[in-house]
Amino acid sequence: MMSCETFRMNFHESTEDAALLAHLRTCDRCLDFAATADPDVMFRALGGDDLVPPGGIDAFVDDVMRQVRVRDAEITVTAPHPVSWTRRLAVAATLAAAVTGATLVYRYDTAAPPATRLVRAPIAVQRAALTTKPSVETYQSESATIVEVPADQNDNVKVVMIFDESLPADL
Amino acid sequence: MSADIHLMIPTTPTVEVDDRQLVQTIREGDTDAFELLVRRKTSKVYALCYRIIGNAEDAKDISQLVFIKLWENLEKYDPAYAFDTWLYRMVTNVAIDFMRNKQSRDNAVNSTLRLVKTAADAEQGVVVQRKEVENVFNDVSSVLSPKQKTIFVMNQMEDLPSAEIAKILGCRESTVRNHLFNARKLMQQQLYKRYPEYAQLWRER
Numbered sequence: 001m002m003s004c005e006t007f008r009m010n011f012h013e014s015t016e017d018a019a020l021l022a023h024l025r026t027c028d029r030c031l032d033f034a035a036t037a038d039p040d041v042m043f044r045a046l047g048g049d050d051l052v053p054p055g056g057i058d059a060f061v062d063d064v065m066r067q068v069r070v071r072d073a074e075i076t077v078t079a080p081h082p083v084s085w086t087r088r089l090a091v092a093a094t095l096a097a098a099v100t101g102a103t104l105v106y107r108y109d110t111a112a113p114p115a116t117r118l119v120r121a122p123i124a125v126q127r128a129a130l131t132t133k134p135s136v137e138t139y140q141s142e143s144a145t146i147v148e149v150p151a152d153q154n155d156n157v158k159v160v161m162i163f164d165e166s167l168p169a170d171l
Numbered sequence: 172m173s174a175d176i177h178l179m180i181p182t183t184p185t186v187e188v189d190d191r192q193l194v195q196t197i198r199e200g201d202t203d204a205f206e207l208l209v210r211r212k213t214s215k216v217y218a219l220c221y222r223i224i225g226n227a228e229d230a231k232d233i234s235q236l237v238f239i240k241l242w243e244n245l246e247k248y249d250p251a252y253a254f255d256t257w258l259y260r261m262v263t264n265v266a267i268d269f270m271r272n273k274q275s276r277d278n279a280v281n282s283t284l285r286l287v288k289t290a291a292d293a294e295q296g297v298v299v300q301r302k303e304v305e306n307v308f309n310d311v312s313s314v315l316s317p318k319q320k321t322i323f324v325m326n327q328m329e330d331l332p333s334a335e336i337a338k339i340l341g342c343r344e345s346t347v348r349n350h351l352f353n354a355r356k357l358m359q360q361q362l363y364k365r366y367p368e369y370a371q372l373w374r375e376r
Contacts, residue, residue, distance in 0.1 A: 021330065028301055040355070043308050045301060047328025050214030051221055053231040060231065061209050064238045068205065071239065
């Protein structure tokens with residue numbers, strides 16, 4: 001420990017000497033001397049030592065550890081069940097496959113032409129049945145309503161529906 | 172004979188575990204290691220908090236908060252850097268936040284309060300007393316911004332060089348020096364205003 005005499009001999013303005021500062025922080029008489037020589041050093045006298053919190057270090061540490069344990073317990077209770085990354089990956093892959101598959105099926109259903117042909121087949125049968133009835137080339141009536149059935153562009157046959165009260169019921 | 176017996180007693184060498192090793196152990200789930208770390212750093216953390224905040228109870232609460240934050244964020248510590256630098260950064264962040272909130276509360280309540288010593292006191296001269304210096308510091312440093320005060324405390328009381336403070340605060344060294352210069356100037360002005368008996372020390376230079 002430095003003596004007051006040594007301190008006063010070696011002290012100078014803006015000193016950074018650790019030994020001098022250590023003495024300054026413990027000796028009241030030298031603080032007064034140093035403050036007169038270098039007022040800037042006045043507040044430096046407050047520093048240096050580590051301090052003990054009120055209640056002591058043991059109580060402080062116990063408080064901290066208690067709070068840490070409480071927080072840990074809270075996290076354990078509130079945290080969701082951990083799911084391994086492989087399981088997460090499997091779920092993601094399944095979802096992706098399901099979405100892709102559904103999209104492909106939807107596109108196939110809406111765009112594929114064979115489905116339309118399959119629907120038309122029974123219509124051809126109906127046409128065959130209609131041919132058993134007398135076909136009408138021309139028709140003239142003042143009371144009839146004639147509705148033209150829309151047909152494909154490539155189809156030469158034109159189908160019309162005739163509503164006429166004067167016609168026999170079985171025509 | 173007694174010397175022989177003494178030699179046969181197994182001695183356990185007390186090897187101080189490095190901070191980085193301790194942190195590694197804590198990361199592996201050892202709560203006791205964290206307790207050891209808290210015990211090791213309490214005095215330093217509390218001292219810095221106390222000097223920045225200037226109130227024992229608040230400093231204690233803030234120190235505890237620092238350690239809880241430390242526990243929660245230990246995964247983020249990069250062992251490439253000194254542990255104390257990282258710890259001090261946490262202390263200063265929490266303390267500065269606290270000071271900012273406190274200042275805004277105090278400004279709302281005590282905006283007109285000011286301790287003024289009379290000119291007669293100044294005439295009588297002054298004997299610098301440590302406890303009184305502490306009160307003077309707490310009073311005149313209240314005009315500093317939380318960052319200025321933190322820098323002043325770290326440099327003047329914790330003896331940290333400005334380069335180290337720059338690392339802790341994540342700013343440039345020149346910024347630290349500027350803050351330090353401004354802090355000194357502001358405190359001297361306050362000293363003239365509120366404590367003329369101490370300010371005389373400057374006048375007499």
